[in-house]
Amino acid sequence: MKNCYLINFDIKGDERGSLVAIEQQKNISFEIKRIYYIFNTEKSFIRGKHAHRELNQVLICISGNCKIKVDSGKEIKIIELKERNQGLFIGQMIWREMFDFSADCVLLVLASEYYDEEEYIRDYDEFLKAVEQ
Numbered sequence: 001m002k003n004c005y006l007i008n009f010d011i012k013g014d015e016r017g018s019l020v021a022i023e024q025q026k027n028i029s030f031e032i033k034r035i036y037y038i039f040n041t042e043k044s045f046i047r048g049k050h051a052h053r054e055l056n057q058v059l060i061c062i063s064g065n066c067k068i069k070v071d072s073g074k075e076i077k078i079i080e081l082k083e084r085n086q087g088l089f090i091g092q093m094i095w096r097e098m099f100d101f102s103a104d105c106v107l108l109v110l111a112s113e114y115y116d117e118e119e120y121i122r123d124y125d126e127f128l129k130a131v132e133q
């Protein structure tokens, strides 16, 4: 899907275990201005349900697993995040819904901009109209 894809990070492993390193503008295509993480979400809850006009993000499930529905307005995909070395890039104007969180899920998000509620699109019809334009 245009503007939404999986990234496979290299695992630096040895007999002691595994390590993934993330470096802005190297294996992440943008400058990272904000990091947040989501945890303690019950399985029955759906988070997200919005798109961003400006924001690019990479979502990494650093514990447990969850599913992400991504919708470009033309195509819908459901992606399961469960690999520690996998990130989901979600660019501008992609509707996202996160669901099916395992009890131990910790979803780490790297964001290209500071938090700004004004650039969220939280109404699905408004999102579809904006995609058409």
Ligand code: T46
Pocket: 034, 036, 038, 047, 048, 049, 057, 059, 096, 098, 109, 115
């Ligand atoms: C996204 C998905 C993957 C802040 O104060 N600062 C922040 O940086 C963020 C992200 C949120 N908040 C506050 C706003 C709400 O009062 O935290 C509360 C929960 O945020 P929200 O309902 O937007 O959370 P999600 O899980 O629905 O969505 C979040 C991000 O907001 C969003 O950008 O793409 O995770």
